[in-house]
Amino acid sequence: MDMISSLFSGLIKTGLFLTFGLPVLFLVIGLFIGLMSEGSPFSFYGRLNRKKFILRSLLSIILFIFTITSAYYLIDNTNSTILRIIAILFVLLSFLYCWATYAKRLHDLNYSGWWVIALFSINAFLPEEGFLSLIIGLLPLGILSFISGTKGRNKYGP
Numbered sequence: 001m002d003m004i005s006s007l008f009s010g011l012i013k014t015g016l017f018l019t020f021g022l023p024v025l026f027l028v029i030g031l032f033i034g035l036m037s038e039g040s041p042f043s044f045y046g047r048l049n050r051k052k053f054i055l056r057s058l059l060s061i062i063l064f065i066f067t068i069t070s071a072y073y074l075i076d077n078t079n080s081t082i083l084r085i086i087a088i089l090f091v092l093l094s095f096l097y098c099w100a101t102y103a104k105r106l107h108d109l110n111y112s113g114w115w116v117i118a119l120f121s122i123n124a125f126l127p128e129e130g131f132l133s134l135i136i137g138l139l140p141l142g143i144l145s146f147i148s149g150t151k152g153r154n155k156y157g158p
Helices: 002-014 017-035 050-077 081-108 115-125 131-146
Strands: none
Touching: 050 081, 050 131, 081 115, 081 131, 115 131
């Protein structure tokens, strides 16, 4: 948070906020609205069948590993505040993609997407290392991959 406040205070002091900061702020708001639109993979609307869920889950695991390792590298090996902020934004986007994938799969099972919070909270109480924590952490992925969704229309879509 200190990096962001120092970045914006520096922009405001130099008078560059209106030139660079404001357009970037509008761009970020526009991208967020576009990402959350109904057809977007980052959206929490709609349903995912088992096949699409498995494919998107594998993609989200690969994306998450790549973004986390890149973020650690950039944060440790660079002094650029902008690169650090970009790395953190990519990590947050990978989380958003993963959460949206799970929420859509829960919608296919006729459950609320808010159950994603419960599924991901399990990992917060697990020990840091060990085979058991890996198995319990991957348990929701396995369960949601093998349960068939509701047939026909449900309250979350066709």
